Amino acid sequence: MAADPLLLAPRPSLPPASPPSLGRVFEACAEAMLVLDPWSGRLAEANAAAGRLLGYDRAVLRDMPMGSLHPGQMPALIVFTDAVLSQGRFRTRSLTPRHATGAELSVEYSGAVLPPAEDGRGETRPRLLLTLTDLQDLRRRSIDSDADAYMRGGIAEWQKVERFFRDVERENQLILRAAGEGIYGVNAEGKTTFVNPAAERMLGWAAEELVGKDMHTMVHHSHANGAHYHNHDCPIYMAFRDGAVHKVDTEVFWRRDGKPFWVEYTSTPIRDRGLVVGAVIVFRDISHRREADEKLRAALAEVETLQKRLELENAYLQEEIRIEGNHRGIIGNSAAVQGILRQVELVAPTDATVLVTGESGTGKELIARAIHDASTRSSRPLIRVNCAAIPRELFESEFFGHVKGAFTGALRDRVGRFELADGGTLFLDEVGEIPLELQGKLLRVLQEGQFERVGEERTRNVDVRLIAATNRDLRQEVRAGRFREDLFFRLNVVPVESVPLRERREDIPLLAAHFLRGMNRKMNTASLRLSEADVRRMAQYDWPGNVRELENVIERAAILARNGRLQVVLPDAGPAASPGPAPAGSGEAGPALLTEHD
Incomplete structure (x- = not known):
């Protein structure tokens, strides 16, 4: 079978082949005609009748993608062009082109292979001549012809009718052969009436071995676990018993070699004069998809197992931390440490501001964490800000946040640390590094519980417990004019000194x-x-x-x-x-x- 020509992407660097010289017959023909390049999927030429039928100017039709005339019909286009290329000529009525107004047209396509034309690279490619017959006009003419034939009678008309049905049957057979899904039919007794090539390949049986046989007994006789599958329970047979469409997402069919494979299928009843006379079954092999689903389920189960294991390990580690530590990590036998622990126990239940002082490396942050963990705010976050690591120009944005466009580089809204700590505790490490001009705003937040984001006029309320830490002598900083005295007194409500190791x-x-x-x-x-x-x-x-x-x-x-x-x-x-x-x-x-x- 030839490759699916309409699936091949156009090659912009390759100019389209010159349309064949079709002469005056093509131009003057009463039937609508198009020339199609199946390799690019574009129309190379259209006659005047085609322009009238489709409602487009001929200049618009030239170089138009064939798919634009048939939105949503790409599979049918592929089947048709493939049939024309493989057989030389082919007809179909399954394609419904769109008129320029958007209306669907009922036409019959007749395709033929034209002599190859030379493209821009010196290569030759065959083109297709497509003739479009307006079926509505054809029916009108057919009625007139039938009336005339009825009057004249004769065996010749019956022969025409027979040839017509033969053509329809051949057309249907080509479609069945081109389909990628397995398709077979059964009559009301469950006997197979036809099997398409795709079904033959998947089942391993030749069509002549299945036609006339009980299809359920051949390919659907057992469940996946090997248990017998009675035909009274079979959804395929139910379709011609209850007249309803039955769709099954996952079951097994059995190949000729006795091996099962997973399928999804739809069984649709066939009616003749209102009576259900059989069913047509369309099925697809989903073994690879099911295998992937099984691997995904196994992976998810493994992830869930690992998650539970990690939760248990985390609980174990937390318990070890609790056992190894006392008073939330601050333990020791020295009088200095015991004094710190007593201060933590006294101040933690309150909302008082705490100033932790001491040399670098003595554990000031750990004291802050112990106070937070022992407080009523322990269920809310402890937000730490290293004031020594924030650039001077970003202090205000870091503390209070900003809105989009407040300054160059503010590409989106930003939530400040005070907002993040709402309901919890804010730990300002190295508080002595805060710029003097920002200390007043910090004092206002501590006193009033209100602030504004940079670039925003809206005042926001916040409930934050503040713990500050420093290795500087803030009293000396106040005397030197580098730290506000009122802010120092506001921070130094409860001082806690972290004793050096020596x-x-x-x-x-x-x-x-x-x-x-x-x-x-x-x-x-x-x-x-x-x-x-x-x-x-x-x-x-x-x-x-x-x-x-x-x-x-x-x-x-x-x-x-x-x-x-x-x-x-x-x-x-x-x-x-x-x-x-x-x-x-x-x-x-x-x-x-x-x-x-x-």
């Missing part, structure tokens, strides 16, 4: 042991241990970087470990500052101090 040396073994447990889990080993000498050396070090520095030292020691022995390397910090008595050994399973720190 002032709570007794907690160093607990922290080191905690970080080492984390490294053991991360590196999937349980052999790394701290020695007494390592603990003494760490206790005598001043830790200018505080807990963060200690964590880095433990991580580096674990990475450099050889044969299970840690390589603890401390920077040269000079003489130790009053280490006091040696702390407890790290071998105890004690709690960690600041498991997170800023």
Whole structure:
């Protein structure tokens, strides 16, 4: 069979072949005629009668895509052109071109292959001559002819009728052969009346082996699980018993070799003078689609299993965090840590503003998180803003948001951090870095609970609990004129100091042991241990970087470990500052101090 010519995309770089010289007969013919290039799908020529029938100017018809005359009829066009190319001549009435007004025309297409014409590359391509017969006009002429024939009588007219039905039958057979779906018919007794080539290929039976046989017994006798499929339950046979169309999305047909394959099919009853005389069945092999669906279902089941597993693992990790930590991660035996815990317990249930001060690396953010988690706002988010990382010109947009077009680069609306923290807690880390000109707006939000987005006049209300942190001396900043005094007093409602590590040396073994447990889990080993000498050396070090520095030292020691022995390397910090008595050994399973720190 020839390739589907109308499916081939036009090639713009290839000029259309010159239309054949059709002469005066083509121009003067009373029948509408078109010349079609099947390889580009475009019309190469049209005579005057075609312009009158279709309602288009001939210049418009030339180079018009054939598909434009037949919207939604591409499959039928392909079947027709393929039949013309393969047989040399072919007729069909299944195509209904659209008139220029949009009305559908009832015509008969007659196609013939013209001698090849040369294209712009020196290649020759065959063209099709299409003759369009107006069926309404044909019926009028036929009625007149029938009346005349009736008056004259004679066997010749009966022969014409017979030839007509033979042509129709041949036309239908070509359509059945061109169809990609399997098609077969059964009569009212369930006997097969015809089978198209696609059905032969899928079923593995030749048509002559199936025609006249009980089709259900041949290809539909069992369910997918092998259980018997009684023909009284068969939707195909029900179509000619109840006269209704039956569509089935998934069942199996059985091939000649005894192997099943998944199909979807429609069984449509055939009526003759109001009586159901059989059914026509159209089916499609959906084995690949069903296999893909099964793989998708299996993948989704696997995803669901993994999701449940991750939920369980998450619950386990959360429980471990809860067991390892106390008071939401802030634990320790030193008096300084116990004092912080008491402050957290006192201030957390309130909405008071808290100012956490202390050196970098002492765990100021963890204190803020502990206050939030112990508060009535714990179900709402804790939004963290690192004020030291925000460009000066973007502070206002970052805090309060902006509307589209408020400034260059504002391509869409942006929600600020205050809005995100509504109902929860806003943690301003390094609050001393806020520009002086923005401090007044921050003070207004804290006092009134109102703000405006940049570029917007609408005032928005917000309910936020504020926790601020800084490693600067804000009193000194106020005296230097770099920080507003009224804002300092508004932030410093409840001050909490995060004590440096050198002032709570007794907690160093607990922290080191905690970080080492984390490294053991991360590196999937349980052999790394701290020695007494390592603990003494760490206790005598001043830790200018505080807990963060200690964590880095433990991580580096674990990475450099050889044969299970840690390589603890401390920077040269000079003489130790009053280490006091040696702390407890790290071998105890004690709690960690600041498991997170800023």
